Amino acid sequence: MYLKLILLLPLVHSFHVPFPLLRPSTTSLSSYKLVLLRHGESTWNNENKFTGWHDCPLSSKGVLEAQQGGTLIEEAGYKFDKCYTSKLQRAIKTLYLGLEFSNQLSTPVVHDYRLNERHYGGLQGLDKQQTVDKYGKDQVMIWRRSYDIPPPECDKDSPEWPGNDEKYKDVDPSMLPFSESLKSTKERFMPLWNDVIVPEIKDGKNLLIAAHGNTLRALVMHLDNIPEDTITGLNIPTGVPLVYELDENMKPIEMEGRIEPLSGRYLGDLEEIKGRIGAVAAQTK
Ligand SMILES: O=C(O)[C@@H](CO)OP(=O)(O)O
Secondary structure (H helix, E strand, C coil), X not given: CHHXXXXXXXXXXXXXXXXXXXXXXXXXXXXXXXXXXXXXXXXHHXXXXXXXXXXXXXXXXXXXXXXXXXXHHHHHCCCCCEEEECCCHHHHHHHHHHHHHCCCCCCCEEECHHHXXXXXXXXXXXXXXXXXXXXXXXXXXXXXXXXXCCCCCCCCCCCCCHHHCHHHCCCCHHHCXXXXXXXXXXXXXXXXXXXXXXXXXXXXXCXXXXXXXXXXXXXXXXXXXXXXXXXXXXXXXXXXXXXXXXXXXXXXXXXXXXXXXXXXXXXXXXXXXXXXHHHHHCCCC
């Protein structure tokens, strides 16, 4: 009897393999899974304003997008052990709506400022199209999408400098930006990825990261080893779950239905997603 049980154990374990999406907390034998989610449309996205660290809420469309993102997660069967998000309400609210609509609201959540959007410096609050009219399309494109050129800085006494915001009172002020390029955003985020998130993934935890367009661009740039001159053309749509499978070295496995240069794949209708990606690009014409 005991012998039979012992012989059966490996078989019981192998039942996990064909249904990796349905398992609550362990990984398949071949890969780790990670789900990324950009927040739904915010009120300032809707008003076409540079947002950065400004803490505006989701628009009503953004709420719907986040709910739909949660439904897609539920339909695909993803369950999370833990979630990471920023200190900004549009990402936090998106995360909770995503968890609510995938029936896992009790999942533990970590809020870390290192997942905040790229700080847009002195541009925060300006209308994107008016900024194009004033400075020209090329200059604004450099501020929006160049890899290492930051927008002009905000002032130290500006409400847009996070050192003047209670939310960041526990953060060393020297770590709080006046403006950031994608490169400096990536440098801010990578220690959280390497020191905190990667060990949890390797420990077998299924994670959901709800963050922002530019922090997620920084993460996929790292995961997919995207060159600096290619990342400039990459935009992440609001509220669409992006699923990655990673090997034991945290290298992504190319998934079916992916949109290059990403190895991960978005959940949902590909044509609609492509339209939403194009809409982000078209915010400055
Ligand atoms: O304004 C912002 O903070 C970001 C994301 O909404 O915009 P962009 O896509 O122009 O970097």
